Amino acid sequence: MDLQTTIYLFVGASFALYIGIAIWARAGSTSEFYAAGGSVPPVMNGMATAADWMSAASFISMAGLISNMGYGGGLFLMGWTGGYVLLAMLLAPYLRKFGKFTVPQFIGDRFYSKSASTVAVLCLLTASLTYIIGQMTGVGVAFSRFLGVTSEMGIYIGMAIVFAYAVFGGMKGITYTQVAQYCVLIAAYIVPAIFISLQLTGNPIPQLGLGSTMSGTDISLLAKLDQVVVDLGFGKYTTTTAGSTLNMFVYTMSLMIGTAGLPHVIMRFFTVPTVAAARSSAGWALVFIALLYTTAPAVAAMAKMNLIRTITPGVVMQNTDPYAADSQIKYDERPDWMKRWEKTGLLKFADKNGDGRIQYYNDKSKNEAFKAKAEAAGWKGSELTVNADIIVLANPEIALLPNWVIALVAAGGLAAALSTAAGLLMAISSAVSHDLVKGIFSPNISEKNELLTGKISMAVAIVVAGYLGLNPPGFAAGTVALAFGIAASSLFPAIMMGIFSKKMNKEGAMAGMLSGLFITLFYVFAHKGLFFIKGTDFVDMIGGPNSFFGITPEAFGAIGALVNFIVAFAVDKVTKEPPEHIQHMVEAVRIPRGSKAVDGAH
Amino acid sequence: MEDNSKAYWSATLGLLGKILAIWFLVSFGAGILFADALNGIKLGGYPLGFWFAHQGSMYIFIALIFYYGKAMGKIDRQFDVHED
Structure with a gap:
C-alpha cells in the first residue's frame, strides 16, 4: 500500500473512533457538560489530562527545540512536568474540595467580589484564546503535510471534528475522547523512537538508549554527539545552557507555575469523584505525560545524530x-x-x-x-x-522506517492538536456561560438554558479559534509565552493565596493580580510590540533586550508572580481583613471531609 | 476542634515543605545550578547533571506526587478529617 493511502486509513480510523466515543458519551446536564458528572476515575482522568496538556507544541515542536538547544532544552522538560507537583500539592485537592465548576468562580467566591471573578475570566479568556491559535495552526500544518490538502482546508476539517464531539459531549465527551487520543498520540511518539533507538544503540528503550553506547563503536551516544556537533561549530550538546544559568532558572520556574495556573489543566481536577482522587490523579497525569517527555530528549539527540x-x-x-x-x-x-x-x-x-x-x-x-x-x-x-x-x-x-509508522505519526500529531484544542474550548465555554452569563448577567438562568448557552458559546469559540488559525495575527510565535505569563503572574498566585492565606482579602488579591499581569505584559510588549503589533515595541525604553538581569520575555512569568505576591501582601496589610464567613470557608476548603459532587450553585 | 484543624494544617504544611525541598533540589539544584559539577560523574553514558535535567527530575516528580498522596491520606486519617 502506498504511503498516502496508509495515512488516510490511519487518520480516518482514528477520527471514526473519536466520533463514536462522542456519540456514546453525550452530555445531558450542566454537571456532565462542565465536569463530566464528577465521576471520572483518577487513572482515566490522568490520561485525559495528559492528552489535554500535550499539545501540538509538545508533540511536534518540543523535541525539535531540544535537538537545537541541547542541554538547555531541559528547561521545557523540567518546567512542563514540575508544574504538576505544584498543582497536585498546592491547588488541585483544595479546588476539588471547593466543589464548583470553574476557576473564576473560586476566585469570585473566595475574594467575595464579582470584580475579582471578572478579572479572572479576562485572564482565562486571554490565556486560553492565545493558546488555541497555536493548536489551530498546528492542525493546519499537520493536515496539509499528511493529507495533501491546503492548510485552510485542514483547519476547516479540524473545526468540524472538534465541533462534533466537544459541543455535544461537553466535558464528558471531551474526557473520554481524550483518553482515546492519548493512546493514539503516545503510540505515535514511542513506536518510531523505539525503532530509532534500536538502530543507533541496540537498546529498544529510548530512555536507556540515550545513555548507551553507539552500535558498532565503543563510545557513548552522547559523547559521540558532543564530539560531532563541536566539529561542526555548535556548542557541546550536553552542556550548552539556554542563555545564562539565571535565565534558565527563571524560565524553568515560569513554566512550572504557568503550568499549574493554566485554567484548562486545573479544570480537569473538577471531574474526579473525591479529594483523594484529585491528588492521585495528578500523579497519574504526570506518569502519562512523562512517558512522552522522557522519550523526547532521546528523540531529540538521536534525530540530531541521524541528520548529521x-x-x-x-x-x-x-x-x-x-x-x-x-x-x-x-x-x-x-x-x-x-x-x-x-x-x-x-x-x-x-x-x-x-x-x-x-x-x-x-x-x-x-x-x-x-x-x-x-x-x-x-x-x-x-x-x-x-x-x-x-x-x-x-x-x-x-530513519527509513516503514510507511505505517509514518501514518501513525500523522494520526498522533492530529490527536495531540485536537485534544488540546477541545480542552481549551471547554475552558472558554464554561467561563463564558457559567461565569459571565450565569454569574454576572443572568443569575436566574435555568439549567436547560445554561447548557444551551454553554453549547452556543463553545460553537462561537470554535469559529473564533478557526478564524484566528486561518488569519494568525502576526504574533502567533509569541502567544504561548503570553499564555504562560498570564497564568503564572495572575491566576496561580491568586488561587494559591486564596487557599494558603486565610487573611488575604479582596483588595490584596485584586491589586496583586493586576500588578502581576501588568508588569508581565509590560515586559513582553516591550520586546514584541504593544498587543504584538509590529513597530510598537519599546525595548530601548527599558534599556535594551532582556534588560532585566538578562531574562528573556518568555521567562518573565515568575518575576510577574513574585510581584503579584509582594503587592498582594503589602495591600493586604493596610486594608481590613476578610469577613468571618470567608475565613471559615477557607478552613473548610483545607479539609477533605465533607467533599461532595461538584455543582454550579452561586 | 479548633486545635485539631490547626494541628492538621501544620502537619500538612510540614509535608509540603519537605516535598517542595526535594522538588527544588532535583530540578533547580541538580538539573541547573549544580549541573556542571555533577557532569563529572557518569551514569552509564549520561553525564549526571544532564541526566537530572533531561530524565531524572521527571521520575522523581512522579514519585513525589504519589508519596504526597499516600502521606496526606495518612495525615487525613490521623486527624480524622478523611472523606467517608
Whole structure:
C-alpha cells in the first residue's frame, strides 16, 4: 500500500473512533457538560489530562527545540512536568474540595467580589484564546503535510471534528475522547523512537538508549554527539545552557507555575469523584505525560545524530575528517525524505559555495579555530535550513522506517492538536456561560438554558479559534509565552493565596493580580510590540533586550508572580481583613471531609 | 476542634515543605545550578547533571506526587478529617 493511502486509513480510523466515543458519551446536564458528572476515575482522568496538556507544541515542536538547544532544552522538560507537583500539592485537592465548576468562580467566591471573578475570566479568556491559535495552526500544518490538502482546508476539517464531539459531549465527551487520543498520540511518539533507538544503540528503550553506547563503536551516544556537533561549530550538546544559568532558572520556574495556573489543566481536577482522587490523579497525569517527555530528549539527540549522519555519513561512523571535500553528500544524491520536505518549505538548501555538496554547520560560531578550518575547507555558510518542527514529523522518514509508522505519526500529531484544542474550548465555554452569563448577567438562568448557552458559546469559540488559525495575527510565535505569563503572574498566585492565606482579602488579591499581569505584559510588549503589533515595541525604553538581569520575555512569568505576591501582601496589610464567613470557608476548603459532587450553585 | 484543624494544617504544611525541598533540589539544584559539577560523574553514558535535567527530575516528580498522596491520606486519617 502506498504511503498516502496508509495515512488516510490511519487518520480516518482514528477520527471514526473519536466520533463514536462522542456519540456514546453525550452530555445531558450542566454537571456532565462542565465536569463530566464528577465521576471520572483518577487513572482515566490522568490520561485525559495528559492528552489535554500535550499539545501540538509538545508533540511536534518540543523535541525539535531540544535537538537545537541541547542541554538547555531541559528547561521545557523540567518546567512542563514540575508544574504538576505544584498543582497536585498546592491547588488541585483544595479546588476539588471547593466543589464548583470553574476557576473564576473560586476566585469570585473566595475574594467575595464579582470584580475579582471578572478579572479572572479576562485572564482565562486571554490565556486560553492565545493558546488555541497555536493548536489551530498546528492542525493546519499537520493536515496539509499528511493529507495533501491546503492548510485552510485542514483547519476547516479540524473545526468540524472538534465541533462534533466537544459541543455535544461537553466535558464528558471531551474526557473520554481524550483518553482515546492519548493512546493514539503516545503510540505515535514511542513506536518510531523505539525503532530509532534500536538502530543507533541496540537498546529498544529510548530512555536507556540515550545513555548507551553507539552500535558498532565503543563510545557513548552522547559523547559521540558532543564530539560531532563541536566539529561542526555548535556548542557541546550536553552542556550548552539556554542563555545564562539565571535565565534558565527563571524560565524553568515560569513554566512550572504557568503550568499549574493554566485554567484548562486545573479544570480537569473538577471531574474526579473525591479529594483523594484529585491528588492521585495528578500523579497519574504526570506518569502519562512523562512517558512522552522522557522519550523526547532521546528523540531529540538521536534525530540530531541521524541528520548529521545523513549529510556527513563518514563523520559519525568512521571518524573521517569533517572538513574533507568528499565527506559531505552530494545534493543530487540526497535521500527521498529530503525531497519530500523541501516541497513544504520547512527544509531548504542553498548551494552557497557552488560545490554541489551540502555543508551543514554553525556559521555563527565564535570559535576562531573552527572558523579558520571552515574557511580553509572553502565553506561559505551553512547551506541547509532545518525547521525545528520537522524533527518529530520527519524522524521516521529520516530513519527509513516503514510507511505505517509514518501514518501513525500523522494520526498522533492530529490527536495531540485536537485534544488540546477541545480542552481549551471547554475552558472558554464554561467561563463564558457559567461565569459571565450565569454569574454576572443572568443569575436566574435555568439549567436547560445554561447548557444551551454553554453549547452556543463553545460553537462561537470554535469559529473564533478557526478564524484566528486561518488569519494568525502576526504574533502567533509569541502567544504561548503570553499564555504562560498570564497564568503564572495572575491566576496561580491568586488561587494559591486564596487557599494558603486565610487573611488575604479582596483588595490584596485584586491589586496583586493586576500588578502581576501588568508588569508581565509590560515586559513582553516591550520586546514584541504593544498587543504584538509590529513597530510598537519599546525595548530601548527599558534599556535594551532582556534588560532585566538578562531574562528573556518568555521567562518573565515568575518575576510577574513574585510581584503579584509582594503587592498582594503589602495591600493586604493596610486594608481590613476578610469577613468571618470567608475565613471559615477557607478552613473548610483545607479539609477533605465533607467533599461532595461538584455543582454550579452561586 | 479548633486545635485539631490547626494541628492538621501544620502537619500538612510540614509535608509540603519537605516535598517542595526535594522538588527544588532535583530540578533547580541538580538539573541547573549544580549541573556542571555533577557532569563529572557518569551514569552509564549520561553525564549526571544532564541526566537530572533531561530524565531524572521527571521520575522523581512522579514519585513525589504519589508519596504526597499516600502521606496526606495518612495525615487525613490521623486527624480524622478523611472523606467517608
